[in-house]
Amino acid sequence: MRGGKNMVxxxxxxxIRGPVSASRTRHRVSTIDASKxxxxxxxTNSAQAAVNNGVIVRLDSGSxxxxxxxxxxxxxxxxxPGRSRWWFSSGRGRRxxxxxxxx
Numbered sequence: 001m002r003g004g005k006n007m008v009x010x011x012x013x014x015x016i017r018g019p020v021s022a023s024r025t026r027h028r029v030s031t032i033d034a035s036k037x038x039x040x041x042x043x044t045n046s047a048q049a050a051v052n053n054g055v056i057v058r059l060d061s062g063s064x065x066x067x068x069x070x071x072x073x074x075x076x077x078x079x080x081p082g083r084s085r086w087w088f089s090s091g092r093g094r095r096x097x098x099x100x101x102x103x
Contacts, residue, residue, distance in 0.1 A: 006054040006074055013062040019069035020057055022050035050074045 009020060023045040032039045047070050054074025059065060061080050 006056050008056045008058060010058040010060060011063040011065075012060040015063070016065040017068060019047055019067065019071040020055065020065070020073075021047040021071040022053070022055045022074060023072075024048045024051075047072055 025043045025045050027039060028042040028044070029036060029039050049072045055072070056075040056078070057065070057073060058078040059080065063080075
């Protein structure tokens with residue numbers, strides 16, 4: 001990751017389902033001027049490796065995360081031993097507990 005700061009998401013007694021990821025954001029239109037100011041909030045986010053600002057997930061006591069899609073994290077996820085769980089879903093209703101691998 002070049003420059004920027006990481007966003008640290010901390011969850012306690014929380015159940016999360018779905019991807020949590022750094023992303024690329026694109027506006028709906030290519031040019032925004034005063035007449036199109038309302039377009040500032042109209043964006044599409046797509047999961048991708050962090051370029052400037054990264055994401056770190058922290059699962060504290062009583063939290064679990066079922067990862068159902070590609071998630072790009074920029075640092076190791078912090079898990080409270082014995083109190084947090086990671087689940088990876090195949091999307092076919094099956095899930096398995098697994099180690100998280102970062103590249």
